[in-house]
Structure formats: structure tokens, C-alpha cells
Amino acid sequence: MAIVIVLILVVVGSVLFHAFSPWWWTPIASNWGYIDTTLVITFWITGAVFGAVILFMAFCVWRYRHKPGRVAEFEPENKRLELWLTVVTGLGVAAMLAPGLIVWKQYVTVPDEATEVEVFAQQWSWSFRLPGADGQLGRSNARLISADNPLGIDPRDAAGQDDVIVENEDLHLPRGKPVKMLLRSADVLHDFYVPEFRAKMDMVPGMITYFWFTPIRTGEFEILCAELCGVGHGYMRGYVQIEEEDAYQDWLTEMPTFAALSGGPRIRTVSAEP
Structure with a gap:
């Protein structure tokens, strides 16, 4: 249970640090607010995945903790779980890449009057x-x-x-x-x-x-x-x-x-x- 509590505190502490951290980027002085937006989207996606993974680990530690007479089950593969993981991971990666690619195109497309x-x-x-x-x-x-x-x-x-x-x-x-x-x-x-x-x-x-x-x-x-x-x-x-x-x-x-x-x-x- 101590490990479960520590894992939950890691997630809560990470969220609080992000919300109240004094180390934040400087006020913007150009037109590239799009880059800030892309970073925020990346933070949300990676933060959600981080929290989900750590909380899942805490759940597994608690759910499958040692009990007298409990025998571990051997399940070498689970096609349904693998499909869900592949789809969710693919969507997450696409959600992070798409804003960056859009902003990158703007970043290197120079106006004629520049x-x-x-x-x-x-x-x-x-x-x-x-x-x-x-x-x-x-x-x-x-x-x-x-x-x-x-x-x-x-x-x-x-x-x-x-x-x-x-x-x-x-x-x-x-x-x-x-x-x-x-x-x-x-x-x-x-x-x-x-x-x-x-x-x-x-x-x-x-x-x-x-x-x-x-x-x-x-x-x-x-x-x-x-x-x-x-x-x-x-x-x-x-x-x-x-x-x-x-x-x-x-x-x-x-x-x-x-x-x-x-x-x-x-x-x-x-x-x-x-």
C-alpha cells in the first residue's frame, strides 16, 4: 500500500507542480503564439498519458497484491488489449504531431514582404x-x-x-x-x-x-x-x-x-x- 500511495502522490505532485511552477516561459514578443499553443497541447497529452500510466500501475499494485492462496494467471497475449493500445497510442502520437507540422509549415513559409x-x-x-x-x-x-x-x-x-x-x-x-x-x-x-x-x-x-x-x-x-x-x-x-x-x-x-x-x-x- 505504501507503493500505491507513493505512485498516487507522484501524479498529484506533478499536476500541482505544473499548475504552480514559477519556471514558465517568458512573455511572448513575436507572432509565434502558435508554438505556445502547440506546447500546451503536448503538455496536456503527455501529462494525461503520464497520469494514466502511473495510476494504472498503482491500481495493479493494489489489485494484484499478494494474498495467501492466490495463484498468478499466465496470459502471454491479449489481442483485444493490444488493439486498444495500438489505436490509443496512434491517436495520441497523431494529436501531438499534427499541430507541430501545421506550425512548422507556417514557420518556414516566409511572407513576400519579409x-x-x-x-x-x-x-x-x-x-x-x-x-x-x-x-x-x-x-x-x-x-x-x-x-x-x-x-x-x-x-x-x-x-x-x-x-x-x-x-x-x-x-x-x-x-x-x-x-x-x-x-x-x-x-x-x-x-x-x-x-x-x-x-x-x-x-x-x-x-x-x-x-x-x-x-x-x-x-x-x-x-x-x-x-x-x-x-x-x-x-x-x-x-x-x-x-x-x-x-x-x-x-x-x-x-x-x-x-x-x-x-x-x-x-x-x-x-x-x-
């Missing part, structure tokens, strides 16, 4: 590149990375001359406008993660991964690397500043362009409207 912003990761810092007056990013290549060209931008591509370069500074973005984040890594696996945006994606050397989001409130939000990337992993942090359009444009015009950093004439950075 502005492209490149995130460049290397051990153990973040750099960023934004389009200039022409509204598009120039070509880049890892083979072109050097001390004078840390992002590997192709100097022969005219579209990249007015690209805005942000090194060792915060990334600024305007509130209410969709952004497509293009993710590149110079060395090992990294992961660009801003908890308040509910948005993250692995950054794989030799590939350009992406996701999109729309910031919905102003403020300062911390960037984390969510993939173990070496001894400095815990220090690989940065910040995203979400601002109103006027403040964002003021910041943008103060940022250097690739042309200016590479020794050419500075090109004034005025973002193109989508």
Missing part, C-alpha cells in the same frame, strides 16, 4: 548583415572570409556594397514588420535562439538555414546559442533591440556599409520599403 536579415555565427560571437538602399543582400561565400571581410561578402557583387554590417553590437529591428532570418555559421554548429520570440534554428556550416517572425513589442531581448559549440558556448550572447520605425531608421543610418568598411566610399543606408 525583410531579409543575415545572422553570422562564429566561436563565440554574433554578427549581422542587413540590406541597404537596394533592399537586398549581396552574395557571400565562406571562402571569402578574412580579417578584412569577416562575413565573407563578395566584393564583386554590387548588391552587397550597401549592405549594413553590424559587428559586436546589438541587432535592431522594427516592430510590426516580418523578418526572414538567414542563418550562417563560420565554424561549428550553433543555434540562434531568442526565447521571447519562440524562434530558434540550427546554424550548420556550409548551409544557410532560415526562419521568419514578426516582432510585436518593443524592448531588448537576449540572443542565446542553443547548441553546444565549444568552451565559450555559455558566453555566446547578444541582444536584439525592437524599436518603432523612426528609431530603427535613425539607428540604421548610423551603421557602416560593406563599402565603407572595405575602404570604399560610405553609402548612406536607407532601407527600402517592402
Whole structure:
């Protein structure tokens, strides 16, 4: 009976911890409330299964406890029970997968009006590149990375001359406008993660991964690397500043362009409207 009581207390304690836990996600700051909804659905399904399994174990311990003269029955298979378990398990897995697949499709289907912003990761810092007056990013290549060209931008591509370069500074973005984040890594696996945006994606050397989001409130939000990337992993942090359009444009015009950093004439950075 002690084991039965302990199992029941595990279920009750788990429910109470979930209901009153101080460790909950941060207030959302993007359009990805769908991800929160998907997590809640997953919690409900896995929580219900967890509770059902533990309570069933408690019932079995109590129902089939030792009694003098009781003999165990041998039943190697039960087709009816197996059918029910297969159906219920299949429905549970489908209920967890379906919302995630729907949200994933939205997550990688970028709106036409989204502005492209490149995130460049290397051990153990973040750099960023934004389009200039022409509204598009120039070509880049890892083979072109050097001390004078840390992002590997192709100097022969005219579209990249007015690209805005942000090194060792915060990334600024305007509130209410969709952004497509293009993710590149110079060395090992990294992961660009801003908890308040509910948005993250692995950054794989030799590939350009992406996701999109729309910031919905102003403020300062911390960037984390969510993939173990070496001894400095815990220090690989940065910040995203979400601002109103006027403040964002003021910041943008103060940022250097690739042309200016590479020794050419500075090109004034005025973002193109989508």
C-alpha cells in the first residue's frame, strides 16, 4: 500500500507542480503564439498519458497484491488489449504531431514582404548583415572570409556594397514588420535562439538555414546559442533591440556599409520599403 500511495502522490505532485511552477516561459514578443499553443497541447497529452500510466500501475499494485492462496494467471497475449493500445497510442502520437507540422509549415513559409536579415555565427560571437538602399543582400561565400571581410561578402557583387554590417553590437529591428532570418555559421554548429520570440534554428556550416517572425513589442531581448559549440558556448550572447520605425531608421543610418568598411566610399543606408 505504501507503493500505491507513493505512485498516487507522484501524479498529484506533478499536476500541482505544473499548475504552480514559477519556471514558465517568458512573455511572448513575436507572432509565434502558435508554438505556445502547440506546447500546451503536448503538455496536456503527455501529462494525461503520464497520469494514466502511473495510476494504472498503482491500481495493479493494489489489485494484484499478494494474498495467501492466490495463484498468478499466465496470459502471454491479449489481442483485444493490444488493439486498444495500438489505436490509443496512434491517436495520441497523431494529436501531438499534427499541430507541430501545421506550425512548422507556417514557420518556414516566409511572407513576400519579409525583410531579409543575415545572422553570422562564429566561436563565440554574433554578427549581422542587413540590406541597404537596394533592399537586398549581396552574395557571400565562406571562402571569402578574412580579417578584412569577416562575413565573407563578395566584393564583386554590387548588391552587397550597401549592405549594413553590424559587428559586436546589438541587432535592431522594427516592430510590426516580418523578418526572414538567414542563418550562417563560420565554424561549428550553433543555434540562434531568442526565447521571447519562440524562434530558434540550427546554424550548420556550409548551409544557410532560415526562419521568419514578426516582432510585436518593443524592448531588448537576449540572443542565446542553443547548441553546444565549444568552451565559450555559455558566453555566446547578444541582444536584439525592437524599436518603432523612426528609431530603427535613425539607428540604421548610423551603421557602416560593406563599402565603407572595405575602404570604399560610405553609402548612406536607407532601407527600402517592402
